[in-house]
Amino acid sequence: MVFEKIREIIAEQTGKDVSEITLETNVKDDLDADSLDLFQIINDIEDEFDVSVENPEAIVTVKDAVDFVESHK
Amino acid sequence: MIRTRVIATAASVPEQVITNADLAKIVDTSDEWITQRTGIRERHISAGENTSVLVINVAKQLLERAAVKAEDIDLIIVASVTQDYGTPSLACMIQKEIGAVNAVAFDVVAACSGFMFALSTADKFIKSGAYGNALVIGGETLSKIVDWTDRATCVLFGDGAGGAYVEKSEEAGMEWENIGSAGEKYEILTEGYTNCANAFNDNPASVDPLWYVNMNGREVFKFATKKVTGSLKKLMEEKHLKHEDVKYFIPHQANIRIVEVIAKKLGIPFEKFYMNIDRLGNTSSASIPMALNELNEQGLLERGDKIVLAGFGGGMTWGTMLIVW
Numbered sequence: 001m002v003f004e005k006i007r008e009i010i011a012e013q014t015g016k017d018v019s020e021i022t023l024e025t026n027v028k029d030d031l032d033a034d035s036l037d038l039f040q041i042i043n044d045i046e047d048e049f050d051v052s053v054e055n056p057e058a059i060v061t062v063k064d065a066v067d068f069v070e071s072h073k
Numbered sequence: 074m075i076r077t078r079v080i081a082t083a084a085s086v087p088e089q090v091i092t093n094a095d096l097a098k099i100v101d102t103s104d105e106w107i108t109q110r111t112g113i114r115e116r117h118i119s120a121g122e123n124t125s126v127l128v129i130n131v132a133k134q135l136l137e138r139a140a141v142k143a144e145d146i147d148l149i150i151v152a153s154v155t156q157d158y159g160t161p162s163l164a165c166m167i168q169k170e171i172g173a174v175n176a177v178a179f180d181v182v183a184a185c186s187g188f189m190f191a192l193s194t195a196d197k198f199i200k201s202g203a204y205g206n207a208l209v210i211g212g213e214t215l216s217k218i219v220d221w222t223d224r225a226t227c228v229l230f231g232d233g234a235g236g237a238y239v240e241k242s243e244e245a246g247m248e249w250e251n252i253g254s255a256g257e258k259y260e261i262l263t264e265g266y267t268n269c270a271n272a273f274n275d276n277p278a279s280v281d282p283l284w285y286v287n288m289n290g291r292e293v294f295k296f297a298t299k300k301v302t303g304s305l306k307k308l309m310e311e312k313h314l315k316h317e318d319v320k321y322f323i324p325h326q327a328n329i330r331i332v333e334v335i336a337k338k339l340g341i342p343f344e345k346f347y348m349n350i351d352r353l354g355n356t357s358s359a360s361i362p363m364a365l366n367e368l369n370e371q372g373l374l375e376r377g378d379k380i381v382l383a384g385f386g387g388g389m390t391w392g393t394m395l396i397v398w
Contacts, residue, residue, distance in 0.1 A: 036110055036330045039294045056291060 002049070002073075003066050009044045010062065013037050023063040041065075049073050076246035077196040077239050079396060082366035083134035084235040085127045086117040086353070087214075093228070100224040107228045112329025116231030116354030118216045123157045125166045127234035127359075128212035132167045135208055139238040143171040148207035149178040150195050152187025152358040154265060154387070155213045156180060163212065173208075184262070185325045185386025187211050187358030188235075189252060189394060192382075195239055196247050210236030211358030218264045220285035229328070230286070231354030235362030245377070245397035249312055251304045252392035261292040262387040297327060297385045298334045304393040305339055305383060312395060316341040320378040320398075321368060325385055326350040326360040357386065374398045 003023065011018045014031045027033050027041065042056050045065060051072045059065050092115045093104035107113055128151055136143055151163040164178035183190035188211035195207040212234030219227050239246075266283035301324065308314065316322075322345050324332050329350055336343040347364050356363065361382050368374050378398040385391040 034110060035290070036294065036328075039291045040298075040334060042291070043295050043298065 002069050003062070005048060006045060006062060006065050006069070009048065010041055013041050013044065021062060023061070023066065025062045026060055027062065028060070045069065074243075075200050075202060076242050076244065076248075077199045078242035078244065078246035079237045079239050079365075079398070081135050081138035081238040082236070082362065082369045083131045083138060084233065084359075084363040084366040085130035085134070086231075086233040086363075087119045087122050087127070089118050089120045090115050091118045096228055099221060100227060102224045102228055110328075110330065111229060112348070112350050113228065113354045114351045116352075116356075117233055119214045119232045122214070124153055124155050124212050124214045124234070125157045125163055127214070127232070128153070128163050128210050128236070129167055129170045131210050131212065131234045131236040132171050132208050135210075135236055135238040136171060141206070141238065143173040144175055146171075146173040146176045146206060146208055147204040148195055148198055149173060149176045150191040150207060150209050151180045152183060152191040152211040153180060153213055154182055154184050154187070154357060155215055155218055163210075167208070167210070176208075177204075183254075183358070183386070183390045183392070184388055185327060185355070185357045185360070186252070186384035186388070186390040186392040187386075188361045189250075189382060189384040189392025190390065191358075192237070192239070192247070192394065193250055193252050193392065196250070199239070199241050206238065206240035208236060208238055209362075210234060211360075211362050212236075213357045213359050215286070215355070215357055218284065218286055220282075223285070225290070226286050226288060229355050231356045233353060233356040233359040233363055235359045235364075235366050237362055237365065247394060248397055249308060249395040250393065251307055253300075253304075253390065255296070255300075255389040258292070258296060258389045259387070261289040261296065262389065263287050264387070294328075294331060296389050297331045298338070300389075300391045301331075301335050301383050301385050301393070302338045304391055305335070305381070308381065308393055308395055309339075314379070314395075316345060318379055319345065319381050320374070322346045322381045322383065323361055323364045323368070324383045326353065326364065327355050327386070
């Protein structure tokens with residue numbers, strides 16, 4: 001559930017298809033996301049799951065985001 | 074009911090244009106990098122003119138365009154974070170230069186929301202009935218407080234000034250506003266810090282790194298996209314407005330990507346947001362009045378048009394206003 005939602009957020013922000021996004025996907029390198037795309041992805045994740053990401057640099061892969069949300073919600 | 078109406082607009086920029094390619098010669102950056110992340114292609118940068126030169130140019134144009142005499146001006150309010158002096162205010166420098174001997178003149182500091190705060194202040198002075206008109210100007214030479222070795226910030230800013238002559242009206246004018254401050258977040262965007270060096274302590278008098286623009290990019294991005302979206306939503310709900318009812322949204326020109334997010338979140342077509350950041354960069358308090366002046370000079374505004382101005386920036390501060398032209 002968390003993964004599906006995060007995948008949707010990332011797909012929308014980067015303009016990629018959800019099928020291209022797996023847990024192992026590196027958002028910056030694999031999806032050509034720049035720093036502002038990452039800002040927006042993290043903002044949307046914060047809003048969606050009502051969490052606060054203090055250290056966005058620690059989120060590199062989709063799995064990092066899913067793990068963060070699952071351990072903080 | 075007294076309202077405050079915009080009668081004339083004006084703008085002034087330094088002649089010198091600095092392109093992204095010019096910047097790539099002094100810091101490690103590229104036209105593609107800057108354009109993609111900010112929407113900026115070039116900006117005007119002072120060749121020595123200080124902020125007073127720009128705001129005085131704007132004031133003179135406003136008098137001419139509104140066909141009012143300097144001695145008939147009641148108020149001069151300037152928004153800036155890059156004044157020439159700590160004192161006098163830029164407004165007093167304008168007063169001297171144009172001979173507005175009967176005016177009350179002062180500056181306000183609200184960074185990139187500055188013009189909105191100045192316009193709101195003028196509106197209240199006029200609505201009190203005690204003042205009949207005002208020159209309201211935003212002007213900056215941000216080039217003097219930018220660290221030209223920091224590629225993350227020096228590509229963003231430009232110099233310029235813009236303003237409006239406003240006066241008391243029985244007809245339509247400024248119809249709605251929402252201005253606000255979030256001082257608890259002030260550390261995410263600062264500039265111009267001067268340390269307290271004096272004869273009786275050990276603080277060195279050299280330039281402090283906090284003199285320059287310091288910015289937490291992600292936090293500023295988050296603040297801007299959330300606050301402006303919320304403020305515009307409040308406006309549209311309270312005034313029962315659809316985006317179709319609004320001729321132009323004029324956002325502070327900080328970064329095209331911020332405006333894209335706001336447009337998307339509100340479901341407003343991006344084309345309705347007037348942008349000139351590609352030519353001017355982020356000029357803080359000058360960006361909204363310069364954009365308003367461009368629309369006005371191109372004859373794109375007609376009486377009765379609804380226009381929404383939306384500023385946001387350091388402090389942190391924000392200001393949204395609905396104007397009926």
